[in-house]
Amino acid sequence: MSSGPSYTSMNGHHIPNGSASYRVPTPSGTIAPHPDFRQAYHTNGYSQNIYQEHDQKIVNHLYENGFKQGEYADILLHVHQNVYRLHALILSRSPFLVHLMSTSPQVNGLKTIDVQLDREPEITLEGFYIALGYLYSSHSLHAIQPHNARAVLAAGCLLGGMEELCEYAYETCKRSISVDTINSWLEFIDKLPATSSGTETPDVSPISVFGFYAQRIRDDIFHFLVVTLPEILELHSTPNNGTPSSPEPTGREVLLQVFSRVPFEMFKAAVESPNFQIDVKGSDQARFKFAKEAIEARKRGIARGSGCEETVVLAFGGGNSGGSAVHITRKMRKRPLWKVNS
Structure with missing residues (x-):
């Protein structure tokens, strides 16, 4: 007696193991096999860039509404006189911030973390802000200029998990x-x-x-x-x-x-x-x-x-x-x- 298909649970959804048996709807209403649905978009007249555009919209939303506006935040990050409303899931990209979150108290539903930069004089508030923003989006790279590149590099090295930002800031330093x-x-x-x-x-x-x-x-x-x-x-x-x-x-x-x-x-x-x-x-x-x-x-x-x-x-x-x-x-x-x- 053969056993039935096995399933993998992903965020509350049960997806059959074996991509050939799992099919997803395309914008045209046709059915395409998973995981080749991106190629199916192309063959059915849809651009392969459709998923990139969708991903970019998500990143833009995270940066504008999550980072800049602080909507639906669950973390309060204090650095010097500034307070940022941020999100634990995004901050978990930084090993340094993961450690702080794991050792900081939670008050009124919001966890508060305090970043001490007194011993890091090379990290300015501007540099730290740019590095924080990079956790949400690569849009922060546009803010790196010769006058702040060294501070961004220092902040990126402190936070960790952002090698691309550090390399970009370093190259800007070198050219300056x-x-x-x-x-x-x-x-x-x-x-x-x-x-x-x-x-x-x-x-x-x-x-x-x-x-x-x-x-x-x-x-x-x-x-x-x-x-x-x-x-x-x-x-x-x-x-x-x-x-x-x-x-x-x-x-x-x-x-x-x-x-x-x-x-x-x-x-x-x-x-x-x-x-x-x-x-x-x-x-x-x-x-x-x-x-x-x-x-x-x-x-x-x-x-x-x-x-x-x-x-x-x-x-x-x-x-x-x-x-x-x-x-x-x-x-x-x-x-x-x-x-x-x-």
Whole structure:
């Protein structure tokens, strides 16, 4: 005796197992087998995009009415002075918010969660709002701009579960690195923990809210300083007759101003890098001369009052193709000894 068909329960509906035996109505009134009903729409004169349009309507409804208007909310989310009426099912996309929801009390039918951002100064209210909105819809991507991209990236990394948002915000950050913005980016990386070794681009502490994006941004800034900035300033260009030309004074001055603010470990790695070419030959002598000028500028800038002394040496036979190498060192200044007369 054969057994009857088995059924799967989905949200209150009993659907027979075996897609061939389950048929759904199409807009034309015909019957199409499941799960190929999308293809049936196409063959019956209906566009395959009909389900995409339907899904988009749902997403738009969630974003406009659920996120922006807070209708039918079951969660109150507090962050600084702001309160958002949100939905647990949508917030469950974020591992961070799932934890908060599971450990927060429920009052008058609404669960209240409090997000503390005091220890995350990189996360602004604007960045947090954009990341929250992304839980509802990709529409939030349109709000990411160079001025808020870093804050969005920080918020996305904190909330978790939104790799696409983080990647989009990171790429916006990367494209925003320029001569005009490099100083603010240098201030940013100066806040990140660095290793004591200057032979490579410094590592970033894993406790950073940015995770591995912090190191990627630091690498991008390093590449900008070593390769892109000298090219922008045309420091190793040649005239049409083929004879080397001196760098434009303004270009060199800009480079010195920038490097007077670079944190030491990155300054050391950049100047010692053979890829840092500030003349047409890319010589060690040119980097050595530039390093001496930069160190003098740094005494009036980032190195001022640090209690450390930076020096540069040109070591012949250093092992590179030019037969010499530039080395940057830093040591604590010796305290003066005072003679006490008896």
